[in-house]
Amino acid sequence: MDEARLSEYPFLTKAAEYVAGMDSTIDEILISRGYGMARSRAKSRVIQAIKGEIRNEDMGLDIPELLSYPIARILVSCIDDAFLVRRYALAEAKFANSRMGKEDDNILTEIGQDFNINASIAEKGFRIHFTDYIRGAAGMRALKWKLVNRTLESGYVNITKEQYARLLQEAIRVRILKALPLDVPDNFCQAMADDIKEIRTCLEEIKKEFDEEGFGEVEPGDFPPCIVHLLSSAQGGVNLAHSARFALTSFLLNIGLSVDQVVQMFNVSPDFNEEMTHYQVDHIAGSTGTSYKPPSCTTMITYGNCYNKDEICRNIGHPLSYYRKKKKTHQEKLAESAIHESNMPESDKHEGTIHESSTHENSSVKRRDIKNNE
Numbered sequence: 001m002d003e004a005r006l007s008e009y010p011f012l013t014k015a016a017e018y019v020a021g022m023d024s025t026i027d028e029i030l031i032s033r034g035y036g037m038a039r040s041r042a043k044s045r046v047i048q049a050i051k052g053e054i055r056n057e058d059m060g061l062d063i064p065e066l067l068s069y070p071i072a073r074i075l076v077s078c079i080d081d082a083f084l085v086r087r088y089a090l091a092e093a094k095f096a097n098s099r100m101g102k103e104d105d106n107i108l109t110e111i112g113q114d115f116n117i118n119a120s121i122a123e124k125g126f127r128i129h130f131t132d133y134i135r136g137a138a139g140m141r142a143l144k145w146k147l148v149n150r151t152l153e154s155g156y157v158n159i160t161k162e163q164y165a166r167l168l169q170e171a172i173r174v175r176i177l178k179a180l181p182l183d184v185p186d187n188f189c190q191a192m193a194d195d196i197k198e199i200r201t202c203l204e205e206i207k208k209e210f211d212e213e214g215f216g217e218v219e220p221g222d223f224p225p226c227i228v229h230l231l232s233s234a235q236g237g238v239n240l241a242h243s244a245r246f247a248l249t250s251f252l253l254n255i256g257l258s259v260d261q262v263v264q265m266f267n268v269s270p271d272f273n274e275e276m277t278h279y280q281v282d283h284i285a286g287s288t289g290t291s292y293k294p295p296s297c298t299t300m301i302t303y304g305n306c307y308n309k310d311e312i313c314r315n316i317g318h319p320l321s322y323y324r325k326k327k328k329t330h331q332e333k334l335a336e337s338a339i340h341e342s343n344m345p346e347s348d349k350h351e352g353t354i355h356e357s358s359t360h361e362n363s364s365v366k367r368r369d370i371k372n373n374e
């Protein structure tokens with residue numbers, strides 16, 4: 001691949017070697033005004049990844065774009081948040097895929113070799129050895145990726161260009177994910193403190209959105225621990241096993257989420273395919289006449305989907321029972337405090353306010369005392 005194009009695939013070994021061979025040190029790149037454009041692009045790279053998609057920003061220069069990748073990895077490492085790492089790795093891999101789909105076949109073969117995936121150009125796409133295929137498709141859950149659903153010819157699998165690019169996307173995601181967080185010296189993070197602050201704010205906003213988004217009357221705070229775990233994994237971009245996806249989907253549908261809300265919840269998973277996910281969620285919701293209940297705790301335990309059991313789990317046998325029980329207790333407590341409040345004399349209802357103002361008075365007295373002592 002031409003050096004001028006390395007900025008399009010900055011995760012390749014050749015790109016890393018090119019950056020390592022540059023005259024400037026990493027300290028200079030993180031501080032010098034001459035690299036401001038690269039740092040700014042690095043920040044937007046991470047923020048766009050948090051929001052779900054890294055976009056092409058034509059800066060007209062390859063070096064800032066190329067350097068923005070290692071700087072972005074440093075930013076992500078300084079923040080050191082598992083949710084961010086997963087989202088960033090996925091967004092970088094998808095960004096690469098958006099280019100690979102239109103790429104020359106020889107370039108795709110070269111990218112594959114960097115990941116030890118040996119593929120040859122075939123009449124209708126690519127021909128890949130089944131061991132490379134299994135390794136590449138290991139993280140993909142959709143049934144079409146299972147080797148049994150492929151035609152094997154003398155140990156080789158034929159796949160389309162789009163499918164080959166998708167396999168490469170997964171290999172890129174895993175490479176980026178495994179390498180992060182980097183062991184970054186504190187002074188590097190300090191040098192980029194303002195950018196880090198901005199990224200953190202964006203990250204917190206997105207996390208909050210995930211917590212609050214679209215649950216209507218549903219009470220996420222009353223979810224059983226297994227569902228909390230599966231939900232945060234799915235929203236953090238973890239590719240859930242089929243049994244876990246089924247448990248999570250059927251639970252959410254049964255407590256009142258719509259098919260669309262559940263589909264959107266999966267749109268950060270590495271092999272998200274809206275059409276396919278919609279079909280599967282619709283199926284579990286009962287489009288064929290049979291709607292499904294989530295698995296019992298016994299089945300959840302058998303499939304390794306029971307996480308972080310708590311006290312309530314001791315007396316229930318089903319995640320839905322957990323939810324009903326906790327929600328009922330929650331509502332009873334709310335009702336009790338409402339009754340308590342309505343039975344109070346009017347003057348006592350403002351007790352909190354009176355205490356608050358007296359605390360302010362006390363603290364102002366103390367402040368004065370300190371000042372006087374000075």
Ligand code: SF4
Pocket residue numbers: 224225226227296297300301305306307308309310313317318319322
């Ligand atoms: S015991 Fe049941 S409800 Fe509790 S975490 Fe395990 S599967 Fe979920």
